[in-house]
Amino acid sequence: MTDTRSAPISPVDPVDLTARLIRCPSVTPEEGGALQLLADLLGEAGFDCVRVDRNGTPNLFARWGRKGANRTFGFNGHTDVVPVGDRAAWTRDPFGGEISEGFLWGRGATDMKSGVAAFVAAAVDFVCGTPPDGALILTITGDEEGPSKDGTVALLDWMKSRGEAMSVCLVGEPTCPDRMGEMMKIGRRGSMTVTFTAQGVQGHSAYPHRAKNPLHALVRLFDRLASAPLDEGTEHFDASTLAITTIDTGNTASNVIPARTVGRVNIRFNDAHSSRSLMDRLRAEADRVTADTGVTFAMEVDVSGESFLTPPGEFVRLVAGAVKAKTGGEPVLSTSGGTSDARFVKDHCPVVEFGLVGRTMHAVDERVPVEDIRQLKAIYSRILHDYFA
Template identity: 50%
Template sequence: MTLTDPSQTLAALIRCPSVTPEDGGALSTLAGMLAELGFASETVTFSHEGTPDVQNLYARLGSDGPHLMFAGHTDVVPVGVRGAWTHDPFAAVIADGEIHGRGAVDMKGGIACFVSALARLIARRGAPEGSVSLLITGDEEGPSINGTEKLLAWAAARGERWDAAVVGEPTNPDQMGDMIKIGRRGSLSGELTVEGVQGHVAYPHLADNPLPGLVELVDALIDPPLDAGNDRFPPSNLEVTSIDTGNAAANVIPARATAKFNVRFNDTWTAESLATELRARLERGAGRTRLRPGRGPVRYRVGFESRSAASFLTRDDALIDTLSAAVNAVTGRTPALSTTGGTSDARFIKDYCPVVEFGLVGKTMHMVDERAALADLESLTVIYETFLERWFAARVQAAGTR
C-alpha cells in the first residue's frame, strides 16, 4: 500500500467492518499507517455502564512547537439490506471513478486523505515544524459516550495541549470547496407526556382523551418561532419526531399520549435557557381549551435528555482563513462558512481548542451505495497538504516574531 495514494489508504480502512461499536481492525490498520510516518500511537478503551466498550486511538508526531489536532471516527453506521448494495459494502470496489463502501464518505475518507496528505508532505519536505496528533474514536455514530469526549479528557490529563483542530467530517453539500463548518447548532431532546382517562369512544364524557391536550401543547411549542436566527446561525427549529399512545384499538380512548421532540438551536439559547422557555410555553398551552371545551388544564409532564449539545462558534480567524485559502487554492471556490447541519464531535473539541470541519461531499453518507469520487479524494488530500504546510509556516513565523 502506498500511503500517498488516498484511494489505497481509504480502501484499507473500508475493508475493516467497523460498524459501531465494533472496531473491525480499523484502528490497528490506521495505527500501522501512522507508524510508517513516525507517529507514536496508543489505543485506549473506555467503558460505561449500559453501553458497549469502545476502542479509540490517539497518535502524535512531534513533541513540541505548534500542535494541530485532526479528529474523526472510524466507526460507521449499519449497511442496512446488504443485498441492496451494488458492491459489497466492505470490499472497497472502485468503479466508474468512485470507491464504494460503508464509511467512504462518513468519515473514513477524511481520515484517509489526511494520512495521505501527511505522507506527501513528509516525503516532500519532512515532518511539520511542530506536532500533529490524530484523535480517532470508534463511538461517533453510537452513543458518543465512550469516545471523543473521554479521549480528549484522557489526553489532556496526560499534558496534551492543542492550538487548533480540524475535523474531517463530510461538509460539502454538492462539490468540493462548497463549505467549511465553523460552528454547530446545539441539540436538545425532550419527551412530553399528557395524562388522560381511558374510556369508550362512545362515552367520551366518562373519559379524558389526552390527544387534544397533546395537540395544544405541541402547538404551543412550535408557535411562535423560537427566534429569527442571526448573522452567525439560522433560526432554531423544533421538530416533533414521534407521537404515540400505545393504543391499537379504534374504539378506545387512550390513557396517555407521548410526543418526542428535538430542537436544533443557535447561540440565542443555552440548553438551560431553552428548556426554561419550552416549559413556559407548555404551561401557557396547558390552559388552552380550544380543543378541550369544558375541561380543566392539560395534565402533563416533560423531561429533557441530560446529554444536550451546546451551540458554538469558532472565532480563530487565522485557522479559518488558512483553511479557506487552501480550499480556494485547490478548487478555485470560496467556501461558505457555515453552522448548519447536525452535531458532531467538534462539540467536545471546542472546549480544548479552536476547531473547524472540512471533508468530502456528503451526498451519499449513511446511504446504500455510499461512495466517494476518486477526484474528490485527490482534491481533499491536496487541500489538507496545503493547509498543513501553510498553517505550520504561519505559526512558526508568528512565534519567531514575538
C-alpha cells in the same frame, strides 16, 4: 515523544488507504481492524500511538512531536460506519473497496474513511518530508455513528488527564453539498430531543367531561410549540427549528379516553439559545396548558450538543485559503447540518470542519470520486504547510 523514529517513506496514497479501511468491517461499535491499520502506518512514520478504548469503544490517539509544543495541529475523525442495510440492494460489495467508473465504492467511502485516509496520508507525508516546528495530533474514534459517549469524548478526557493538547483542530467530516471546496463548517447548531409524557384521567368518550384527555392537552401544547418561531436566525446561523417527531398512545379502543400519552419533539437551535433556556421555555408552555386543562406534563430531555461557533479569524482564514488554493473557489462559511464530534472538540480548542461532498453518505452504493480523495489530501497538506510556515 522524544525523537522521530522514521526515515523518509514513499508518499501515502489516500485512495489505496481508503480502500484498505473500507475492507475493515468497522460497523459501530466494531473496530474491524481499521484503527490497527492506521496505528501501524502512523507508528512506522514516527507517531506515538496509543489505544484509548473506553467501555469497549475503540479509539486511537497519535502524536508526532513533543508534548506541550507551542503549536500543535489536530485532526479528528472516525472509522466506524453505519450498517449497510439491505445488502442485496448494493451493486458492489459494501466492504470491497472497489474502484470502478472513477469512484471508490463501499460503506464509509464518504463518511468518513476517505477523510481519515486523506488527513493521515497528509500528516505522514508532512512529518516525513519537512518535519514541522511543533506537533501534530490525530484523534480517531470508533464511536461517532453510535452513542458518542466513549469516542471523541473519551479521547479528550484522556488527553486532559495527561497534559496533551491541540492548539487548533480540523474535523474531516463531509461538508460540501455538491462540489469539492464549496463549504466548510465553522460551527454547528445545538440539538436536543424532548419527550413529553401527558398524564390525564381515563374515561368514556361519550362522557368527556368526566375525564381529562391527555391527547387534547398534548396536541394543544404541540400546536403552540410548532406555531411560534423560536427566533429569526442570528449572524452566522439560520433560524432554529422545532419538529414534532412522534405521538404515541397505544389506545386500541375507540370509546375510551386514555389516561396517558407520550409525544416527542426535536429542536435544532442556534446561538440565540442554550438547551437550558429552551427547557425553561418548553416548561413554561407546558405549565400554561396544564393550567387550562388539568393535564400534567413530565419532560425528559436528551441534549446531543450545544450550539457553537468558531468566529471567522486566523484559523478559519487559513483553512479557507488552503481550500481556495487547491479548488479555485472560496468556501462558504456554514453552520448548517446536523451534529458532529466538533461539538466535543470545541470545548478543547478552536475547531472547524472541512471534507468531501457528502451526497452518498449512509446511502446504498456509497461512493466517492477517486480524484476527490486525492484533492482532499492536497488541501490537508496545504493546511499543514501554511499552519507551520
